[in-house]
Amino acid sequence: MTDEQTVETAPVREGEELDWAALDAFLRANIDGLDGEFSVLQFPRGSANLTYQVTIGGTRLVVRRPPMGTVAPGAHDMVREYKVLSRLGRVYDRAPKGLALCEDVDVIGAPFLVSEYRTGVVIWNEIPETMRGHTDAGRAVGFATVEALADLHRVDAVEAGLGDLGRPEGYLERQVGGWLKRWSAVAEDGKELVAQTGERLRALMPDNASGAVIHNDFKIDNCQFAPEDPTRVTSVFDWDMATLGDPLADLGTLLNYWPDDGDESAIAIPGLDRLGLPSKDEIVEQYARRRGLDLTREDLLWYEALGCWKTGVIMQQLYMRWVRGESTDPRMGERGGPVVPLAERAMQLLDGVRPSERNKR
DSSP: OOOOOOTTOBSOOTTOOOOHHHHHHHHHHHSTTOOSOEEEEEOOSOSSSEEEEEEETTEEEEEEEOOSSOOOTTOSOHHHHHHHHTTGGGTOTTSOOEEEEEOOHHHHSSOEEEEEOOOOBOOSSSOOGGGTTSTTHHHHHHHHHHHHHHHHHTSOTTTTTOTTSOOOTTHHHHHHHHHHHHHHHHOOTTOHHHHHHHHHHHHTOOOOOOOEEEOSSOOGGGEEEETTEEEEEEEEOOOTTOEEEOHHHHHHHHHHTOOOTTOTTOOOOTTGGGSOOOOHHHHHHHHHHHHTOOOOGGGGHHHHHHHHHHHHHHHHHHHHHHHTTOOOOGGGGGTTTTHHHHHHHHHHHHHTOOHHHHTOO
């Protein structure tokens, strides 16, 4: 099956095909106005959930389901993601609209959701040609990204219909404990530092901040921009881990993925260092200004360490899916390499956490 392919889509990877006839029938029965030929492409860049661009006639849709094989309890939660997408857009227009949810695993082998398709560009390792006429496009992209995050954290969860999305109290304790448990399910000899890092995070844990709607995996490549405008994020994707929790954990995750010429030991997404992004200090300043907070980079060291450590655990999960034959994506075979360096980086960040800074808000 073919469709007009964009730079963000590709033919479906071998082993990640679904029951297209069953999916076609579900979509036509549950979404009004669909008429015409069915075709499908895949968004191949993601590492976890499987995401497809489905076209029926002149309508494009996005279909997401968990990865093939065993899924950890609570992970890849399509019901949670659909709940967010079906409600958040009323107060946060960067959230694509959820259109349908299917919890019947007999349709395509797992629960899945359907959301609206939005046209735009996702920035991976270079500024798109359409933005290169903009002065300091890389800096604009960076500031727009953190502004989108700050604006999410200003959302009133109750007004959005998401007051029951999670329990802010004890969020950080559950994060560290939960990821330690996930690590124990995929741990290998020679990587003991990962568990040690989790225990040190627990020992240095700050008090929980007041709760906000948080994304839990906020980074540049989960954001979409208008093709010619680097100054505003138009969409944010991948909401399956969203909850109510400490918003500084989201900022720490973003910092974990962020390159910085003044931070030689940072482990950023490859290629981001070529974009001309603002520094981490500037990102923290912009976030604090947008939310009216008094924050410095030093106040975020524990949260950045948490993000770094969690990324290492996720990398190990992806690697073990490949080891167990549950993924046919060859990239997953390389995911185990950064796991220990990420734990080392987290430990280094924790060295800078001082008791006088831990509970600053």
